[in-house]
Amino acid sequence: MSAVEIDVAVHRQLGELVAGMRGLQDSIRRIEEGAQRAEDKTATSHANVHLRMEQLADRVGELEASVLAIGTDVAEMKPVTDDVRRWKLMGIGALGVTGIAAMVLGVSFAEAIRRIVFVVIGKG
Structure with missing residues (x-):
């Protein structure tokens, strides 16, 4: 192999190495960009979670x-409800007593009218 052929082979190999290095650099750059985007998404997600937690804490406090x-x-x-119940019971009791009194008065009044009618008719 002549010196020119060796020089061409070395240049070709160096070119391949440079191309491979550039490919590796591009891959590393894409990986770094992807990692940065993932970190940004994570930070946004954490911020949203914290915001929701704060809102939830506020709602629980209001509740x-x-x-x-x-x-x-x-x-x-x-106390007012207890008083109303007591009044209701007293009212029911008063209605019962009033009903009994009205019945007694009605019977007495009916008996008095019956006697008056017997006196007027002359049977009594």
Whole structure:
């Protein structure tokens, strides 16, 4: 092999090495870009998760406040409800007593009218 042939072979091999190195560099660059995009997506996803968690915490806080307010309202209503129940029971009792009294009065009134009719007719 002559010096020119060796020189051509060396240049060809060096060209192949350079082309291979450039290919490796391109592959490494694409891998780095893909990793960067994955990191960006991960960061965005984590930000969204944290935002949702904060919103959820706010909603739970509002729910706790609402439950506390409802509990306070129910505690305030309980004495009133108990009074209304007591009044209802007293009203039912009063209606019963009034009904019995009206029945007795009606029977007495009917008996009085019957006696008056017998006196007027002359049977009594």
